[in-house]
Amino acid sequence: MAAAPRQDVSDARRIVVKIGSSSLTTAAGGLDADRVDALVDVLVKQDGRQIVLVSSGAIAAGLAPLGLSRRPSDLPRQQAAASVGQGLLLARYTASFARYGRRVGQVLLTSDDTSRRAHYRNAYRTLDQLFTMGVVPVVNENDTVATDEIRFGDNDRLAALVAHLVRADLLVLLSDVDGLYDGDPAKPGTSRIAEVSGPEDLAGIEIGRAGRAGVGTGGMVTKVEAAAIATGAGIPVVLASASQAADALSGAPAGTYFRPTGRRSAGRLLWLAHASTPRGSVTLDSGAVRAITERGSSLLPAGITGVAGDFTAGEPIELLDESGHAVARGLVNFDAREIPRLIGRSTHDLARELGPAYEREVVHRDDLVLLRA
Numbered sequence: 001m002a003a004a005p006r007q008d009v010s011d012a013r014r015i016v017v018k019i020g021s022s023s024l025t026t027a028a029g030g031l032d033a034d035r036v037d038a039l040v041d042v043l044v045k046q047d048g049r050q051i052v053l054v055s056s057g058a059i060a061a062g063l064a065p066l067g068l069s070r071r072p073s074d075l076p077r078q079q080a081a082a083s084v085g086q087g088l089l090l091a092r093y094t095a096s097f098a099r100y101g102r103r104v105g106q107v108l109l110t111s112d113d114t115s116r117r118a119h120y121r122n123a124y125r126t127l128d129q130l131f132t133m134g135v136v137p138v139v140n141e142n143d144t145v146a147t148d149e150i151r152f153g154d155n156d157r158l159a160a161l162v163a164h165l166v167r168a169d170l171l172v173l174l175s176d177v178d179g180l181y182d183g184d185p186a187k188p189g190t191s192r193i194a195e196v197s198g199p200e201d202l203a204g205i206e207i208g209r210a211g212r213a214g215v216g217t218g219g220m221v222t223k224v225e226a227a228a229i230a231t232g233a234g235i236p237v238v239l240a241s242a243s244q245a246a247d248a249l250s251g252a253p254a255g256t257y258f259r260p261t262g263r264r265s266a267g268r269l270l271w272l273a274h275a276s277t278p279r280g281s282v283t284l285d286s287g288a289v290r291a292i293t294e295r296g297s298s299l300l301p302a303g304i305t306g307v308a309g310d311f312t313a314g315e316p317i318e319l320l321d322e323s324g325h326a327v328a329r330g331l332v333n334f335d336a337r338e339i340p341r342l343i344g345r346s347t348h349d350l351a352r353e354l355g356p357a358y359e360r361e362v363v364h365r366d367d368l369v370l371l372r373a
Helices: 007-011 033-043 058-066 075-098 117-132 155-165 220-232 242-250 265-275 286-295 335-339 348-352
Strands: 014-019 049-057 103-108 135-141 171-173 237-241 255-260 279-284 304-307 318-319 328-333 369-371
Touching: 007 237, 007 242, 014 155, 014 242, 033 075, 033 242, 049 075, 049 155, 058 075, 075 103, 075 135, 103 117, 117 135, 117 155, 135 155, 155 171, 155 220, 155 265, 171 220, 171 242, 220 237, 220 255, 237 242, 265 369, 279 286, 286 328, 286 369, 304 335
Parallel strands: 014 049, 014 171, 049 135, 103 135, 171 237, 279 318
Antiparallel strands: 237 255, 279 304, 318 328, 328 369
């Protein structure tokens, strides 16, 4: 019996498409112009749809020009390869889209950029304006400046977060594998999973971490994690091979389809939960933990028993219970050095002693997201 059509896929108007390094480059690390052109040929035929292309390949593209035989393991050489390769990657996309009279615009993001409120808004405005002007955004992590502490880690997760940022109707993850399998696809007896309705469908399935080509950072596990982020925010996901791009975008039964499992939430909070790196932490008493986790309250100074780290106002911090378990993450309103004199005190007392600027929450509930146990 034929599989049912994926109506939400075929109806999607704003789509994020992520392509992996191994689908764009040769084994030696150089860009494969034919592969790039094949992808672009599919994307430009999506009439009436807005496409954001999240493209890996910058580091891989920089390997051959720098005489590197494989992706370096150290961050400085990765950054050097990205610096060389990013220009080559964008130039290839620019030339390929120009065959159809289409323009592209480069958007480089870091986790540090996008976990802050003002930067999050600016990223959205830039991408939305590119849509308005008929430009195809080509997004990548800014590997040339990202450090280990502020990396997204892989473009699968970045793509899921961008899908939420631009309020996409669909996320398509393209790689060198034609979907999620119930075992190692290279071994006999395994089969492709056509549809995933929720985490329970993946129970007992071993999901691989290593890619085939050795030029990327992800693997199937990062794609499944990205799918969980997107579907948890109400966005359907299709995981397919690059050669199946047209079918994946059309709603045909290609690859693996992940059904949405949640509803859209404030986009900034999704970035806060999945893309931010905490700069420190505060420890809460049991009453504050209950107020935050059960009543949706803001964090007030009276509920804090300790502080750790060196952070400034506006940066993400973790909120810990008395056993040191992180129960929430939020954007703090005070510098770390200010918090010791606030601990355990009411905002009214603080305002009388220190001024009206101190009659406010340490973390407002609108800037706070609960973390899964």
